[in-house]
Amino acid sequence: xxxxxxxxxxxxxxxxxxxxxxxAEPLDVPTLARLAHVSPAHFSRTFTAxxxxxxxxxxxxxxxxxxxxxxxxxxxxxxxxCMSVGFSSLGTFSRVFADIVGEPPSVYRRRGPLxxxxxxxxxxxxxxxxxxxxxxxxxxxARS
Amino acid sequence: xxxxLSITSLYVLDQDQALDFYVGTLGFEVxxxxxxxxxxxxxxxxxxxxxxxxxxxLPAPPSVSPEIAGQVRDLVTKGAGGGHLFFTTDDAHKxxxxxxxxxxxLPEEPVVQPYGIDFGFRDPFGNSVRIAQMTPPPSA
Numbered sequence: 099x100x101x102x103x104x105x106x107x108x109x110x111x112x113x114x115x116x117x118x119x120x121x122a123e124p125l126d127v128p129t130l131a132r133l134a135h136v137s138p139a140h141f142s143r144t145f146t147a148x149x150x151x152x153x154x155x156x157x158x159x160x161x162x163x164x165x166x167x168x169x170x171x172x173x174x175x176x177x178x179x180c181m182s183v184g185f186s187s188l189g190t191f192s193r194v195f196a197d198i199v200g201e202p203p204s205v206y207r208r209r210g211p212l213x214x215x216x217x218x219x220x221x222x223x224x225x226x227x228x229x230x231x232x233x234x235x236x237x238x239x240a241r242s
Numbered sequence: 243x244x245x246x247l248s249i250t251s252l253y254v255l256d257q258d259q260a261l262d263f264y265v266g267t268l269g270f271e272v273x274x275x276x277x278x279x280x281x282x283x284x285x286x287x288x289x290x291x292x293x294x295x296x297x298x299x300l301p302a303p304p305s306v307s308p309e310i311a312g313q314v315r316d317l318v319t320k321g322a323g324g325g326h327l328f329f330t331t332d333d334a335h336k337x338x339x340x341x342x343x344x345x346x347x348l349p350e351e352p353v354v355q356p357y358g359i360d361f362g363f364r365d366p367f368g369n370s371v372r373i374a375q376m377t378p379p380p381s382a
Contacts, residue, residue: 104255107319111368112349114321119350148320216328217355218362218372 109134110148113141114156118221121160122184127153161185162198163225169207176203198226249285251297252325253318255367257284260298263366267344270296280304288329296327318368325369334359334375 113134117125130153131141145153164183168174174182180191180203196202212220254260261284264270270286273295277283281302285295301314317323331337334352338361342348352361352375360374 104315104319107316108368111319111321111364115349115364214356216357216360216372216374217353218326218370 106144107148109136110145113145113153114149117153117157117160121157121164122182124184125157157184158194159198159225160221162195163221165191165195165203166199166206166224166226167212167220169203170209170212176207179203246293248293249295249297251299252327252369253301253314253323253367254298254365254369255300255315255318257282257298257300259366260284261286264296264298267341267346268371321364321368321370323367323369325365325367326372327369328372328374331373331375334361334373337373337375 113130116130116133127138127142130145131138134141134145136144142153145156149156151159161183165179168179168182169176172179176192177188180188183191185191185194192202195206199206212224261272264286265272269288271289273285273287273292275282275284282300284298286298287293287295301311301318303311306314314323318325338348338352341363346363348361348363350361350363352359355374356377358374358376360372362370362372364370
């Protein structure tokens with residue numbers, strides 16, 4: 099692995115950290131590319147090669163993860179949560195959420211409150227994989 | 243049975259640069275710095291907590307093959323090298339300001355969490371560092 103690619107990794111990581119932090123803001127590719135000090139075209143391509151998914155997809159999963167967190171740790175309405183994590187339309191939010199999590203926000207909410215762990219840990223592990231909803235029962239064969 | 247955690251290992255990509263950061267910036271002290279065959283055995287600890295040392299380890303041959311060393315370096319710079327350090331402080335805002343003064347790239351301001359006030363950033367290589375001013379339990 100060359101030093102150039104390590105430097106590139108760190109730049110992409112800086113932009114990904116910005117998505118983890120400022121997920122509620124309208125982060126577009128030009129903004130993120132500026133943070134990584136590369137051109138927009140180079141950014142999308144390199145980010146995808148580095149982390150295995152396009153920046154937009156990563157941001158959607160982060161927003162859905164934050165929504166999952168809020169659904170289970172607050173009493174705020176689904177609409178309010180949708181807006182507070184960076185979606186501007188409830189329809190889009192519900193569709194993306196269900197695509198990624200496997201069930202609608204209101205159903206997911208019924209899973210109940212979350213364990214109190216440091217937020218960075220929660221953000222790493224609760225981000226949905228985008229394939230199937232995970233069972234939370236230990237030993238469940240559906241768990242992956 | 244076990245009594246305490248004494249050393250935890252962290253992959254760094256350059257031990258001198260790691261010393262600059264962990265000692266020069268975060269306030270660790272060098273506990274051990276000796277040549278162990280081809281490997282520099284380098285541990286640092288906080289002056290206020292000498293029982294918990296961090297081994298600043300280089301992923302390099304002969305410990306791992308050159309190919310694996312490259313893979314580890316790749317993962318560390320992608321933030322997936324496994325290094326996560328979580329510190330406590332008595333004043334998160336003051337610590338944040340002091341680190342900013344020292345030129346640390348701090349992507350966030352201290353945030354109030356259920357367990358305390360904390361903020362995160364990365365070491366020069368990509369390992370994540372988090373500093374929290376813990377909220378005392380209700381009984382305290």
